Amino acid sequence: MSLAALLVLADGRFPAGGHAHSGGAEAACRAGRIHDAASLEDFCRGRLHTAGLTAAALAGAAALGLDPAELDAAADARTPSHALRTAARRLGRQLLRAARATWPDPALEELAAAFPRGAHQPVVLGVTARAAGLGPLDAAHVAAYESIGGPATATVRLLGLDPFEASGVLARLAPALDAVAGRAADAAHRALLEGAGSLPAVSSPLLDITAEAHAAWPVRLFAS
Template identity: 75%
Template structure:
């Protein structure tokens, strides 16, 4: 694998539109569920082990070569919130555009043709990782990191939280990020043998509730 390719794909400046999303942090701040760095850490930890694990495993499975259309269906089943399904597909479409320009591949072309309105983002990311010569655990790492870096960056703006504190939250989560990425890659390897039900489906009730509330706001800083 190319370590540099992993950095390019995981970079927050990779032009795939992620910066416009707070990962549920904006409604959580409004509801008073994130007020300081400690709340942010618990929020990120909870998101990492639920939606993060589930998304990381989908990405790992796509990177491992499992059928992206079947994975897209599995992602829908793991996303009961229509607002979050719409967000995942929108981000998937943007990731697709960036990935096809960066690491052109027939597999990306085929998925783009089959899902013109966008596939779930982690699946596109998994295929992009594959096209970049990266492995399933690399793809899982990218997703797991993005799942916590999104809210951390957003909370700096939403709460005027000290960016050093927000980065310290991410740094302290590093061992758990590694563990989630490893678990996601193992689950993907299991799914190759046992089918897609072997992929995790960890979910977070409040993320689903808040995503729908947030989507109905007339004015918001972040798209999700």
């Protein structure tokens, strides 16, 4: 494992396009479900154990070398919202563009050729992690962190929340994040024997519903 590569990949300044997405926080703020640090923490905890776990397991499996096409199909099956599938592929394209420039690798070129419209972001993340010399647990940690880091950062902009409070939310969720990443990595290893269908498929229906509504807003700050 390269600790430096892990830090680069997890850095919010890495040009992977995540700054344009709120992970459902924008819709939750408008609905009043997020209105302060405590409600942000509740939202992030729920997202971590659902969308975060699913994404982390997909990323871990891709880092182990499972077939990206099989994993992309599994990601599609686990993303019922058309708006979220579109966002995931857009993020995947942007991440792949950054990854190819940062860690040139034949696997990244093959992924770009196989998915000209973009693969799901967690799949690209896992292949990128492998190209950077990282393992499945590393990839799972990055995916899990992204699942809560994005909403926390977005809420600072959406509500004017104190950035120190948002950082405190992420720090308090660190033990849960570690546990989710561990579960995801274990699931990725099982998938080597049982296939991508055995990966977690934890749902968050409200995120799917609000993503469809958010995509139809005429004015919005974030793409998703």
